[in-house]
Amino acid sequence: MTHLPPLNALRAFEAAVRLGGFARAAAELNVSTSAVSHQIRALEELLGARLLERSTGVGGIRVTPAGARLLPAVSEALSRLGEACADIRGTAKRLTVSANAPFSSMWLARRLAEFSSLHPDTPLNAVVVDNEPDFARHDIDLAIVHVPQQRLAPDDDVLLRESVFPVCSPELYPFASRAVCRCRLLQEAHENSPEIDWHSWTAQFGLPDDFETKIVRYSSFSQVIGAAVGGAGIALGRVPLIEPELSSGRLVPLFPGLSRAASWRFVLRRNPAERHRLLEALITYLHEEANVPPRTEFIAAQPTKRRTMADDAPA
Incomplete structure (x- = not known):
């Protein structure tokens, strides 16, 4: 445990990757951009590996192979810490799901209410987003997106046809x-x-x-x-x-x-920066509901x- 990096450095690294830059991470963490840069540089020195590199593309940073290896563990650890603290305070983190208006009202709404009855200790939030959501802006854990068949990716998690x-x-x-x-x-x-x-x-x-x-x-x-x-x-x-x-x-x-x-499919998209403890349970439940024959x-x-x-x- 004595070799673990400082928590603030790990938070700075995760926020910079998730938000696409040091300035955005600094705004979220309420510190200066130079502080974020310093914390990540100290983290790299402690680990003996470069985690982020400057990039001319959108966001200004690129994750190295070492950073890509570290990121999932940091994201999960921070998420679990947040949930544990929320449980102790009695303010469990909301599980937020988005979908377009027709799907949300005609298929999803009733099923989310039923899922909530199975997990009454967790607040559930449904929001209407017609297109690809901004996960960070809307604090969404799971998005159900309407995608044309020709634009499906091989690893897309298709919920419904x-x-x-x-x-x-x-x-x-x-x-x-x-x-x-x-x-x-x-x-x-x-x-x-x-x-x-x-x-x-x-x-x-x-x-x-x-x-x-x-x-x-x-x-x-x-x-x-x-x-x-x-x-x-x-x-x-x-x-x-x-x-x-x-x-x-x-x-x-x-x-x-x-x-x-x-010609369109409903696809599940997870927030890459969030790992709510009930997310996988909800995904399994939705797939089970989708497999019930009309x-x-x-x-x-x-x-x-x-x-x-x-x-x-x-x-």
Whole structure:
């Protein structure tokens, strides 16, 4: 233990790497930039190895092989120290998770509440971030990011793959299943996702040349599904996000068995500087939840009953 470096030097090293420079580390640690530089230089002399090098790239520093070897141990040790101190003070560190708005409200929110009930001693925080998060700025431990399939990295931790198919309310189903071309079409605004663009389904449903006038566009998927549940038209639903609507019967597949694979994936991204004690447990829990099959097989058998009820109502 007598050969361990000073804690302040280790904190300076970790902060400089995580934040990408001495000045940013100094601001976080509330010391001068020269103090950070001095602490890291003293740490390098104590270890007999260069940990950081000046770089002309973004951030101004580059981690050496020795620094890359030291960093995970320092990050984990500082995180465990922080958690232990928080436990003693009775202020356990929050576990913060981010996701975009549709995924957060339609799939993640309920599951985070259930996970919290299993770990009531740890505060859980969910934030909405539509794009890649700034982990340090938002203090995020785990991000769930919507990534195009072509941009997936080999080591990406994929949580969910989606399927897309037309859905509508049970009240609209009798008419919609017979005359798609006469119905209002609900569409989410999203780039590089042909499967959720009604134009890519033109041949499938024999839509007329002027069907563009029947499309209502929304800025979010939640709006699309809200309109579909209200009977406003036919939506291109994304499973498993709409699994609750399918399970409850608020939405039904227009043509059971017809679906397309989505071109985006939901990917888990860990904060490289944080190791919350419950992070791995949460990741395991989310993967288990993602592997539960959607109940579309059960719902696909329901439109016959609902169709009879709807047929009795005025057109």
